[in-house]
Amino acid sequence: MTTDYGYxxxxxxVDPANGNSNINLQNTYRLESINITKGSSIIANTHYxxxxxxxxxxxxxxxxxxxxxxxxxxxHQNRLVEAAQSKGRYDYTYAYSEDNNINxxxxxxxxxxxxxxxxxxxxxxxxxxxGDSGRTLAHAVKEIxxx
Numbered sequence: 299m300t301t302d303y304g305y306x307x308x309x310x311x312v313d314p315a316n317g318n319s320n321i322n323l324q325n326t327y328r329l330e331s332i333n334i335t336k337g338s339s340i341i342a343n344t345h346y347x348x349x350x351x352x353x354x355x356x357x358x359x360x361x362x363x364x365x366x367x368x369x370x371x372x373x374h375q376n377r378l379v380e381a382a383q384s385k386g387r388y389d390y391t392y393a394y395s396e397d398n399n400i401n402x403x404x405x406x407x408x409x410x411x412x413x414x415x416x417x418x419x420x421x422x423x424x425x426x427x428x429g430d431s432g433r434t435l436a437h438a439v440k441e442i443x444x445x
Contacts, residue, residue: 299341304331306348328352334361351376399424402445419445 306328328348334341342361349355353376357368367384377398382389388407395401399422406417423441 299334299336302331302333302335303329304333306330353378395424421445 329346331346332342332344334343342359345358346354347356349372351372353372354370356370359366359368369380369382369384370378371380373379373394375398377392377394379392380390388405391404393401401422403420404418421443422439423443425438425440
């Protein structure tokens with residue numbers, strides 16, 4: 299089995315404002331594709347598209363188990379706010395606090411499609427900032443609550 303990696307050079311980006319592809323930026327060299335072959339047979343191809351800030355916008359998979367696309371979106375602070383799969387197998391929504399901690403993740407997964415979760419909500423609790431003592435970790439998760 300052979301795995302080949304392809305990289306973007308100066309093109310291949312997607313502008314989320316207008317969907318225009320092939321925006322030229324110098325020396326991006328982002329991962330473009332992963333191709334797995336066995337002899338002359340193609341086992342799987344995965345292709346990635348990015349925005350101007352190096353965020354993955356789309357991941358396309360073609361392989362023996364069928365084709366699939368994953369989509370990712372980000373807020374104005376460059377944080378992941380949604381990840382979804384084209385065949386409806388999952389859709390995750392992320393919410394953040396003012397200090398950039400994840401507050402919650404809401405997931406909708408289709409049971410029986412490589413998933414057993416269904417719909418769920420998780421809320422993340424953090425220690426209060428320690429002030430000058432520095433003894434607590436303000437961004438360390440203290441507890442995860444199911445909603």
